[in-house]
Amino acid sequence: MTLPTPQEIAPVSEALNRTLDQLNRMLLGRENLHRLVLAGILARGHILLEGLPGLGKTALVKAVADIMQLQFKRIQFTPDLMPGDILGSHILQTRPDGTRDLVFQPGPVFCNILLADEINRASPKTQSAMLETMQERSVTLLGTTRPLPQPFFVLASQNPIELEGTYPLPEAQLDRFLFRLNVGGLGVDTLAGILTGRRHGTIPAPGWRLSQEMLEQCLAMADRIVLPEAVARWIARLVAASHPDSPEAPARIRTYVRYGASPRAAIALAESARALALLAGRPSVGFEDVRTLVEPVLNHRLILNYQARLDQVTPSVLAEELAGAIDVAGLNLPADVEVKP
Amino acid sequence: MHTAPQETSHHAEIDRQARLFRNRLRETLAGRGALKGGIAGVWAAGLILLAARLSGCHGQAPQRWLLLMLTAATVALPAAILATRRTPPHRAILAALDAAGSAGGLVMCSGADGAAAWPVAVSRLPGIAWRPSRALGGLAVALLFCASVILLPTRFFSSASPEATRGLESLVGELAERVAQAEAEALLPEPLTAALSNHLEQVAESGDATDPARTLEALDHIAEELTKSAAEQAEALATEHAALQATLSLTEQLAASFETEAQTDAQMAEAAAALEQLLSQAPISPSLAGNLLAAVTGTNTLSAATLQQLADMLREAGLNCEGQLMRLEDLKLVEAPACRGSGSCTNAQACAAALAQLLEGSGPDAEAAAALAVICGKPGAGGVSRGRGDAPLTWTDPSSREGAAFKDDSLGTAHLFTDGQAQLQGVSASAPEVPDTPAPVTAGALETATPSKGGAPQAPILPRHRETVTRFFE
Numbered sequence: 037m038t039l040p041t042p043q044e045i046a047p048v049s050e051a052l053n054r055t056l057d058q059l060n061r062m063l064l065g066r067e068n069l070h071r072l073v074l075a076g077i078l079a080r081g082h083i084l085l086e087g088l089p090g091l092g093k094t095a096l097v098k099a100v101a102d103i104m105q106l107q108f109k110r111i112q113f114t115p116d117l118m119p120g121d122i123l124g125s126h127i128l129q130t131r132p133d134g135t136r137d138l139v140f141q142p143g144p145v146f147c148n149i150l151l152a153d154e155i156n157r158a159s160p161k162t163q164s165a166m167l168e169t170m171q172e173r174s175v176t177l178l179g180t181t182r183p184l185p186q187p188f189f190v191l192a193s194q195n196p197i198e199l200e201g202t203y204p205l206p207e208a209q210l211d212r213f214l215f216r217l218n219v220g221g222l223g224v225d226t227l228a229g230i231l232t233g234r235r236h237g238t239i240p241a242p243g244w245r246l247s248q249e250m251l252e253q254c255l256a257m258a259d260r261i262v263l264p265e266a267v268a269r270w271i272a273r274l275v276a277a278s279h280p281d282s283p284e285a286p287a288r289i290r291t292y293v294r295y296g297a298s299p300r301a302a303i304a305l306a307e308s309a310r311a312l313a314l315l316a317g318r319p320s321v322g323f324e325d326v327r328t329l330v331e332p333v334l335n336h337r338l339i340l341n342y343q344a345r346l347d348q349v350t351p352s353v354l355a356e357e358l359a360g361a362i363d364v365a366g367l368n369l370p371a372d373v374e375v376k377p
Numbered sequence: 378m379h380t381a382p383q384e385t386s387h388h389a390e391i392d393r394q395a396r397l398f399r400n401r402l403r404e405t406l407a408g409r410g411a412l413k414g415g416i417a418g419v420w421a422a423g424l425i426l427l428a429a430r431l432s433g434c435h436g437q438a439p440q441r442w443l444l445l446m447l448t449a450a451t452v453a454l455p456a457a458i459l460a461t462r463r464t465p466p467h468r469a470i471l472a473a474l475d476a477a478g479s480a481g482g483l484v485m486c487s488g489a490d491g492a493a494a495w496p497v498a499v500s501r502l503p504g505i506a507w508r509p510s511r512a513l514g515g516l517a518v519a520l521l522f523c524a525s526v527i528l529l530p531t532r533f534f535s536s537a538s539p540e541a542t543r544g545l546e547s548l549v550g551e552l553a554e555r556v557a558q559a560e561a562e563a564l565l566p567e568p569l570t571a572a573l574s575n576h577l578e579q580v581a582e583s584g585d586a587t588d589p590a591r592t593l594e595a596l597d598h599i600a601e602e603l604t605k606s607a608a609e610q611a612e613a614l615a616t617e618h619a620a621l622q623a624t625l626s627l628t629e630q631l632a633a634s635f636e637t638e639a640q641t642d643a644q645m646a647e648a649a650a651a652l653e654q655l656l657s658q659a660p661i662s663p664s665l666a667g668n669l670l671a672a673v674t675g676t677n678t679l680s681a682a683t684l685q686q687l688a689d690m691l692r693e694a695g696l697n698c699e700g701q702l703m704r705l706e707d708l709k710l711v712e713a714p715a716c717r718g719s720g721s722c723t724n725a726q727a728c729a730a731a732l733a734q735l736l737e738g739s740g741p742d743a744e745a746a747a748a749l750a751v752i753c754g755k756p757g758a759g760g761v762s763r764g765r766g767d768a769p770l771t772w773t774d775p776s777s778r779e780g781a782a783f784k785d786d787s788l789g790t791a792h793l794f795t796d797g798q799a800q801l802q803g804v805s806a807s808a809p810e811v812p813d814t815p816a817p818v819t820a821g822a823l824e825t826a827t828p829s830k831g832g833a834p835q836a837p838i839l840p841r842h843r844e845t846v847t848r849f850f851e
Contacts (some may be wrong), residue, residue: 039491264485266472313481319495320482322475365473367465372511373405376504377477 039319040260048257049317051250052078055103056315058242062099063092065226071315072217072332073100073191078258078311081214081304082170082190084155084205084336091219093193095239097151100191103242104251106148107185113158115201119165123175140177145169148185152192156202163209166190170212187255207295207339214304215329216336218352254314261310262320268306270364271326275302277362278338278355286361292344292354297337305333323364330359391487394499395470403464405505410460411453412509416516418452419445423523430526430534437582441527477503531582548596549581555708556603564705569606573599607710611702613660618698620659624669625691627655632684645680652687665694808850811843 052074059070073096076083085093094110101108111122124143130136144150145166155163169175170190174183192213194205210216222230230237246254277284279296289296309325316325334355344354367375422445429435465473468485475484483497556577560570580595631648656669672687705711 037486037489039486039489039495041491041494262482262486262489264472264475264482266468266475266485267482270472316481318481318483319491320486322479322481322483323472324476324479324481364476365465365469367402367469367473368463369402369465370406370409370463372508373409374506374508375402375473375477376506377479 037262039262040257042319044260045257045314045317045319048250048254049314051246052254052315054244055246058103058244059096059099062103062239062242063096064229065222066092066096066219069096069217069219071312072215072329075308075311075315075329076214077104077187077189078254078314079214079304079307080187080189080255081308082192082212084210084213084216085191085193085219086216087193087195087219088221089195091221093219094151094153096219097149097191097193099239099242101149102245104149104246105248106187106189106251108149108151109144109147110151110153111144112153113155113162115157115159115203117158117162119162122162122165123169123177126178138178140180140182142182143175145175146182146184148187148189150188150190152190154195155192156194156205158203160203160206163203163205167209167212170209187251210336211298211300213336214308215332217332258307258311258314261313261318263306263310264320266365267309267321267323267326269366270323270362271302271305271309273362273366274326274330274334274358275299275305278334278358284362286358288349288354288357292340292347292349293338294341295339297334301333301337305329308333327359331355334358388487388492391471391474391484391497391499392467394502395467395474398474398502399464399467399470401502401505402470403461405507406460406463407457409507409509409512411457412512412516413460414453414456415449416512416519417456418449419516419519419523421452422448423519423526426523426526430531435531435534438527445523445527473503474499545592545596546581548593549577552596552600552603553577553581555710558708559603559607559705559710562704564701564708564710565603565606565610569602573603604710607705607708611705611711614698614702614705617659617661617665618695618702620661621691621695621698624652624655624659625688625695627652628684628688628691632681632688635681635684661694669694811847 056067056070056074059074060067063070073083077100085096087093097110098108100106111117120143122143122145124141124146126138127141128136129139152166155166169184169188173186173188174181176182190213194202234240273284275297276282277286277296278289278293278301279285280290280293282289282296285293285296305326306321308329309321312325312328313319313321331352335350335352338351338354340349340351340354344350363369365375369375425448426441426444471485471487474480475482478484478497478499478501480497480499483492483495484499486492486495487497553574556570556573559565560567560574576595576599580592580599631652635645653670656666659666661669669687669690672683672690702711
């Protein structure tokens with residue numbers, strides 16, 4: 037286990053912070069959300085943005101793609117959208133020599149950043165077409181597998197209140213998203229700043245852009261961030277305790293959770309914690325990094341029962357409580373002995 | 378590039394802080410374990426003592442406390458040692474330090490390569506909070522239980538009913554008070570009172586109700602010993618008092634005769650010798666007898682002043698005896714008759730006649746001395762259970778009937794007949810008429826009885842009973 041040197045981390049951290057500054061400058065009042073989106077990208081994960089219409093979800097994805105100079109495409113999901121509209125299809129073409137051949141016409145999924153807008157409005161068949169692209173980062177059609185360009189990120193949005201004509205995402209697809217981030221409303225000061233500083237709400241162009249090479253360096257450096265054994269064990273205990281039949285599960289988890297988080301959640305926690313540590317300019321992951329990410333990583337992976345609906349308990353609340361209930365260091369002390377910072 | 382010594386120093390400092398925190402944690406866990414073990418030990422000691430006392434093995438209170446402390450210490454020490462085994466490992470301590478200081482994993486990675494380039498210091502060790510309130514509550518409950526088991530009197534561990542033990546404390550207290558007063562006022566010999574006090578303490582301590590008769594028997598024995606000793610003491614005092622009174626009467630008579638007529642030296646010497654012999658044979662305490670003899674034998678011949686001095690001494694000694702006897706009576710150690718009759722000599726006339734006979738010289742001196750001894754000595758010195766033949770017959774208060782007789786209870790009126798069974802034969806204002814000639818003897822009632830058909834039987838009085846009825850009304 038070798039820690040990266042400060043000299044190695046410093047330029048990467050500086051680039052990431054500049055990216056974050058650009059995002060914060062372009063989109064006002066979303067500092068924490070921007071940080072998490074950047075961490076998700078560094079962790080090579082897909083992000084599900086959930087919020088009311090008009091809160092800037094699409095603008096955020098566009099801004100990220102613009103700053104990172106990545107190929108960006110957008111798909112507006114509708115109930116009549118077909119898998120071929122996303123993945124691409126084979127078209128019969130006539131060659132100059134007069135022969136005819138099926139030629140693959142790539143769909144909009146072949147890009148670096150894909151904005152899947154209102155993803156829950158598509159049919160389950162179309163939604164399931166996204167499964168391979170999100171997990172394997174490849175598309176298989178007629179027995180031919182075609183890799184997607186790297187890096188590849190899916191940033192999807194869904195409107196929680198538009199239940200009419202929507203198809204809830206299956207758990208298998210939800211599990212493929214690294215984070216589910218709730219895009220909330222803006223404060224009065226932020227709104228006033230938008231109104232006074234931007235005509236028609238036009239987002240300014242970024243003053244600095246992240247190069248492709250630097251992005252690859254950032255991704256490579258994120259892989260070198262050290263995950264201490266104690267932190268890894270805490271992540272494992274957290275995910276295990278999210279299951280109601282776990283001996284370490286808190287009482288409210290036993291009461292309200294039907295299914296806990298998958299091992300993919302543990303991997304997501306570890307990878308995103310590495311990214312967050314890199315954003316902080318540290319060579320190792322700390323407990324505070326994991327604690328910050330427990331809610332966005334677990335809130336769409338906890339399947340609650342009907343009792344939770346009746347009691348209006350949300351997965352986010354349970355995830356936060358889970359992080360507070362599991363002892364970080366694993367000291368295994370008696371209940372009446374406590375370590376206070 | 379970082380040098381190895383820098384990394385070693387950095388890592389050593391983190392390790393030192395971790396060991397320091399681990400030691401604190403171990404001490405806390407040891408203390409907690411000792412407290413828990415102590416509670417278990419106290420409970421165990423309480424249960425052991427309870428079982429022992431229920432089985433009849435009581436011992437003394439200090440022994441019980443000692444057993445409690447030994448058991449608690451015996452359990453607490455291993456518990457403390459075992460509790461230290463729960464001390465977290467070194468890597469968990471590092472993780473706790475990292476989490477407490479929000480070090481971002483740098484404390485946990487302090488031993489990794491390149492860690493020296495990322496200096497992090499544990500500025501302040503995290504605190505260890507132990508909330509022993511529940512454990513202390515448990516200890517208080519355990520101690521309360523144990524103290525109850527230790528301090529409760531033995532009778533609470535018996536299966537006898539409370540009624541059987543009721544009054545035991547008052548009996549013991551009453552006896553103890555009497556013994557203590559007798560000891561304080563030196564009415565009884567000190568070894569005896571000390572022994573009785575010890576016996577009473579033992580009865581109060583071990584007097585259980587498993588066998589109330591045994592306890593009450595012990596109390597009766599002590600009371601009997603006390604009464605017996607007091608009676609002996611009272612008898613000795615009464616005897617001494619009677620002797621003193623007799624001697625005082627003799628002395629006063631001598632003094633009166635000395636004042637009325639002149640005596641020869643021989644007579645006075647003879648009287649002095651008789652007095653000396655009387656005092657030496659009198660049943661009085663040796664110290665008092667020595668003092669009295671010293672007053673008499675100090676001079677060869679008796680004088681009025683010597684006799685007056687002797688009379689004063691005798692009177693004072695008599696009053697002392699009376700006081701002790703009255704005190705014994707007040708304490709109910711002896712009954713009143715033991716002291717009665719000790720206020721004055723009832724044989725003054727006999728003493729005077731014997732003295733006149735002695736002075737007239739009509740008889741041998743030995744006979745006169747013997748007569749004096751008989752009159753003033755033994756016969757009049759009756760004790761509590763023995764007395765002179767001509768002693769007046771006195772009656773004491775009736776003895777307690779407690780435990781000796783049933784309580785008197787009036788029985789309710791028996792209803793032998795109900796109205797439905799009784800039949801009024803008539804009301805007589807005078808005695809029935811009885812014929813002068815006896816009625817002829819006829820057959821008994823069975824022969825004349827007829828079926829009653831549900832009515833009351835009408836049995837006539839048989840002739841052989843008429844005489845009895847007649848005598849009744851006569």
